[in-house]
Amino acid sequence: MKYVVKGYDAVIYGMAALAAFLMAAMMVTICLDVLLRNLGYQSSAHFFTFTEYALLMIPCMGAPWLVREKGHIYVELLLMSLGERLRARMTVGIGLVCVALCLVLAWYGFDITWQNFAQNEKDVRSLDMPRWMVVMWIPVGFFLMAVEFARYLWRRENFLAPLQDIA
Amino acid sequence: MAWYWAAALLFGSALGLMMFGIPVAIGFFITNVIAAMVFMGGAPGITQVINNGFGAMTNFALVPIPMFLFMGELFYHTGLATRCFNAADKLMGNIRGRLAYVTLIGGTAYAGPAGSSMGACALLGRLMAPEMIRRGYSKYLSLGPIMGVGGLAVIIPPSALTVLLATLGQTDVGALLIAGIVPGFVLATMYGVLIWAWVKIDPDAAPPYVPETVSRREKIRLIFVDVIPMVAIIVFSVVIMLVGWCTPTEAAALGAFSVIALAICYGDMTWKAFVKSLDGSLRVTVMAFLVIFGSATFAQVLAFTGASSGLVTWATSFQVTPLQMVFIMIGVIIFLGSFMDPLSKMLLTAPIFFPLAKSLGFDLTWFGLIMLLALEVGYTTPPFGLLLFVMKGVAPPGTTMKDIYLAGMPFIACVMVLIVLIMFYPPIATWLPQRMH
Amino acid sequence: QDTISATHVFPASLIYSRSFLEYVKKANEAGKGVFNIQVRGGPEAIGMMEQPGAVRSGVVDMVYSPCAFYAAVVPECDAISASSIDGPTARKNGGTALMNQIHNKRMGTVFLGWVDSGIRFDLWSTKEPKFDSAGAIDIKGFKVRGNPIYNAFLTNYLGAQVINLNSSELYTALERGTVDLTAWTQIGLMDLNWDRYIKYRITPDFFSTDLIILVNQKKWESLSPKSREILQRVAIQHETSSLHDLQALWKKEQAELEKRGIKTVSQSPEASKKFVAGARAASLQRMKERMEKAGGMENYDRVVKLFTPE
Ligand code: NA
Ligand code: NA
Numbered sequence: 001m002k003y004v005v006k007g008y009d010a011v012i013y014g015m016a017a018l019a020a021f022l023m024a025a026m027m028v029t030i031c032l033d034v035l036l037r038n039l040g041y042q043s044s045a046h047f048f049t050f051t052e053y054a055l056l057m058i059p060c061m062g063a064p065w066l067v068r069e070k071g072h073i074y075v076e077l078l079l080m081s082l083g084e085r086l087r088a089r090m091t092v093g094i095g096l097v098c099v100a101l102c103l104v105l106a107w108y109g110f111d112i113t114w115q116n117f118a119q120n121e122k123d124v125r126s127l128d129m130p131r132w133m134v135v136m137w138i139p140v141g142f143f144l145m146a147v148e149f150a151r152y153l154w155r156r157e158n159f160l161a162p163l164q165d166i167a
Numbered sequence: 168m169a170w171y172w173a174a175a176l177l178f179g180s181a182l183g184l185m186m187f188g189i190p191v192a193i194g195f196f197i198t199n200v201i202a203a204m205v206f207m208g209g210a211p212g213i214t215q216v217i218n219n220g221f222g223a224m225t226n227f228a229l230v231p232i233p234m235f236l237f238m239g240e241l242f243y244h245t246g247l248a249t250r251c252f253n254a255a256d257k258l259m260g261n262i263r264g265r266l267a268y269v270t271l272i273g274g275t276a277y278a279g280p281a282g283s284s285m286g287a288c289a290l291l292g293r294l295m296a297p298e299m300i301r302r303g304y305s306k307y308l309s310l311g312p313i314m315g316v317g318g319l320a321v322i323i324p325p326s327a328l329t330v331l332l333a334t335l336g337q338t339d340v341g342a343l344l345i346a347g348i349v350p351g352f353v354l355a356t357m358y359g360v361l362i363w364a365w366v367k368i369d370p371d372a373a374p375p376y377v378p379e380t381v382s383r384r385e386k387i388r389l390i391f392v393d394v395i396p397m398v399a400i401i402v403f404s405v406v407i408m409l410v411g412w413c414t415p416t417e418a419a420a421l422g423a424f425s426v427i428a429l430a431i432c433y434g435d436m437t438w439k440a441f442v443k444s445l446d447g448s449l450r451v452t453v454m455a456f457l458v459i460f461g462s463a464t465f466a467q468v469l470a471f472t473g474a475s476s477g478l479v480t481w482a483t484s485f486q487v488t489p490l491q492m493v494f495i496m497i498g499v500i501i502f503l504g505s506f507m508d509p510l511s512k513m514l515l516t517a518p519i520f521f522p523l524a525k526s527l528g529f530d531l532t533w534f535g536l537i538m539l540l541a542l543e544v545g546y547t548t549p550p551f552g553l554l555l556f557v558m559k560g561v562a563p564p565g566t567t568m569k570d571i572y573l574a575g576m577p578f579i580a581c582v583m584v585l586i587v588l589i590m591f592y593p594p595i596a597t598w599l600p601q602r603m604h
Numbered sequence: 605q606d607t608i609s610a611t612h613v614f615p616a617s618l619i620y621s622r623s624f625l626e627y628v629k630k631a632n633e634a635g636k637g638v639f640n641i642q643v644r645g646g647p648e649a650i651g652m653m654e655q656p657g658a659v660r661s662g663v664v665d666m667v668y669s670p671c672a673f674y675a676a677v678v679p680e681c682d683a684i685s686a687s688s689i690d691g692p693t694a695r696k697n698g699g700t701a702l703m704n705q706i707h708n709k710r711m712g713t714v715f716l717g718w719v720d721s722g723i724r725f726d727l728w729s730t731k732e733p734k735f736d737s738a739g740a741i742d743i744k745g746f747k748v749r750g751n752p753i754y755n756a757f758l759t760n761y762l763g764a765q766v767i768n769l770n771s772s773e774l775y776t777a778l779e780r781g782t783v784d785l786t787a788w789t790q791i792g793l794m795d796l797n798w799d800r801y802i803k804y805r806i807t808p809d810f811f812s813t814d815l816i817i818l819v820n821q822k823k824w825e826s827l828s829p830k831s832r833e834i835l836q837r838v839a840i841q842h843e844t845s846s847l848h849d850l851q852a853l854w855k856k857e858q859a860e861l862e863k864r865g866i867k868t869v870s871q872s873p874e875a876s877k878k879f880v881a882g883a884r885a886a887s888l889q890r891m892k893e894r895m896e897k898a899g900g901m902e903n904y905d906r907v908v909k910l911f912t913p914e
Contacts, residue, residue, distance in 0.1 A: 207663050219654050222653050414773070414777065414782055467648065470645050471644050471649040471650060473644065
């Protein structure tokens with residue numbers, strides 16, 4: 001069990017690290033692209049395509065980690081005005097809703113991924129990318145988000161950070 | 168279903184869920200799932216919403232957002248921001264209210280790379296507020312300029328929020344970024360006059376003290392070593408865009424890269440600073456992108472049901488002048504601002520407001536800038552402006568919400584005056600972008 | 605009464621979307637009391653590239669889209685953009701019927717009509733183009749706006765240096781000189797105000813518009829026979845009338861472009877022939893590769909013969 005948890009944590013942080021890497025890589029490739037263009041060379045149009053895919057992969061890969069870090073933004077207004085007990089109950093309710101929604105999206109996202117895989121669908125840009133390879137990050141992201149929300153519920157811990165900590 | 172029922176269901180659900188404290192992105196998604204069930208034929212509709220999100224997110228126009236955020240974080244974590252403040256502090260002579268001016272000038276410089284007022288406000292609150300309180304400044308004069316300067320961060324380019332607004336409004340990103348320059352400096356000047364008048368009327372608000380003396384030589388060194396390179400980077404990232412050497416997207420990446428280069432020159436570019444900057448910008452990027460994911464699909468569902476066009480047609484059928492319509496839109500933004508962050512608020516209103524502005528024949532750059540300023544005002548309006556709570560979080564212990572409300576007031580008034588100025592004299596916003604031609 | 609929801613991939617302001625809306629208007633008039641097409645909007649309602657998928661899954665009943673947008677699903681689409689004929693001709697020679705079969709099979713949609721045809725692409729540039737000794741365009745030194753769909757031809761055949769941009773971002777790019785050459789259809793350029801910066805039109809004309817009206821097949825079968833008959837009849841009429849309307853528009857725009865000082869320059873007849881052949885070969889090559897991967901090569905020869913008879 002201990003190893004399962006460890007391995008799971010490695011996945012969550014590993015995905016976040018990968019998202020961060022994609023962000024840095026995005027900066028480097030765009031700068032390189034400008035440089036090459038101005039030196040009169042032709043850089044690959046695939047850079048552009050991969051950058052676009054990274055834009056979807058970054059939030060999907062980082063979202064579960066952000067749940068753990070209590071970094072998702074929400075409106076404090078009503079929660080603040082409640083008494084402590086009511087607020088705690090309300091937070092549990094919110095958590096359940098979050099888990100349910102993430103599972104729904106993960107399910108349908110998985111369905112799309114599977115269909116795209118089975119039908120060998122391509123996303124047509126500078127190259128014909130197997131669509132499932134990119135789409136799959138949506139169900140992966142939402143499923144792991146659901147797990148992270150559920151873990152907070154299980155431990156009866158609040159997953160909504162005070163606003164100034166998010167800023 | 169008539170468009171108004173669709174509109175009521177969609178906005179009611181999104182706003183209602185968010186008000187209950189459901190994370191904003193999740194609130195948008197729940198609404199989308201409900202709308203997909205109702206308007207898009209059930210399960211295939213949910214699939215469509217996800218596919219729409221795939222298309223909306225894999226869009227090159229979003230690249231500047233993480234880049235500008237990264238640039239701002241690098242600026243902070245490499246200590247370049249602190250250099251700015253140190254320089255401003257040492258260069259400022261011994262005048263009344265000097266720390267308020269330091270906040271203003273250093274903050275305006277920081278506002279360049281900083282994309283969000285939340286970030287700028289948090290930074291200034293931690294950096295300047297304790298120092299001012301220690302020197303016996305009044306609470307109001309300590310906190311007010313910080314909230315005011317935070318507001319500059321969005322309109323002075325580069326700014327991630329500006330990029331997003333231009334993308335949502337399908338208007339020229341470069342033009343909207345550059346449109347913020349003149350109003351940004353007008354606003355900073357207004358703040359300066361406000362501080363000057365404040366300490367003139369109430370000298371006790373800023374007790375004089377003798378700051379450490381700085382030799383002229385040291386001052387010149389500071390200007391050349393700390394001030395000019397920093398300003399140069401911001402000017403660089405704006406100018407390469409102006410002269411057409413690259414697109415706004417590329418300018419954003421080059422901007423982030425040039426901050427790294429500068430930090431290396433100073434010897435401040437540590438691995439730790441790099442990782443911290445990545446971590447910080449990843450947090451905000453993931454948070455923002457997930458909200459954008461939800462709201463981009465929300466906007467599409469809104470259009471698909473006919474609610475968008477219905478609302479626009481309805482709003483334009485009123486017998487009001489276009490300028491009155493702008494006032495109404497500003498009113499809505501400020502009202503929503505009392506409980507939502509600018510990002511969510513922008514994503515909720517832009518799909519309606521931009522088509523409306525277009526149908527009224529407005530210059531979208533002008534309109535976009537007014538919208539940005541209104542977003543800022545809403546951010547700082549009592550009782551629930553989000554920035555107020557951020558300020559509360561970072562302000563010295565013992566600061567009450569009432570202190571913060573009162574401190575922010577005069578500075579919000581300045582922004583409002585600026586909005587009115589731009590409304591009746593558009594060249595403040597449009598002159599510079601038009602020069603780009 | 606049948607209701608049919610519809611979307612169009614381009615913004616409503618674009619000439620092609622206007623033509624589709626014209627079809628909807630005519631169809632609704634002819635089908636009064638029998639059916640009603642409700643247009644739900646353009647890319648603001650469902651993203652450009654997501655619309656073909658939406659009609660396939662039945663979220664929308666009717667979609668107006670270039671065939672190239674879903675050529676990964678229906679590889680035969682490439683034959684339409686590479687074609688040397690127009691919509692009415694394809695209708696007559698059986699090409700449309702064959703395309704309909706292929707769309708049924710590969711995509712579960714009805715190929716209602718190939719409309720707005722007969723319009724071709726040109727290269728448009730802000731700088732005077734250079735020609736080599738053989739009279740072929742020398743694209744070196746030009747910053748070319750790429751489009752994922754045509755990049756293969758632009759980069760492989762022309763050796764162009766490509767910058768990818770949405771058509772909505774192109775105005776700014778031309779203005780600032782980030783891009784100085786783009787491929788675009790003969791018409792519609794002035795609607796986007798690109799003529800302020802474009803100075804040259806470079807012929808030969810190449811490729812062909814491939815705008816298709818698609819209907820979800822299940823939906824199609826659920827419609828009353830009368831609805832189907834009217835929808836199809838008006839679509840066939842629109843294939844012809846839109847061809848004529850757009851040709852007339854092209855004549856008018858051509859005069860206007862000239863008035864606005866846009867010069868037409870041509871590659872030598874030799875080079876032109878090679879250029880057009882190159883474009884066609886690039887498309888057909890890609891079609892072949894995709895068909896091989898997707899399986900079902902049986903229609904390859906027929907499609908090529910019907911759509912590129914010359
Ligand atoms: Na700000
Ligand atoms: Na800024």
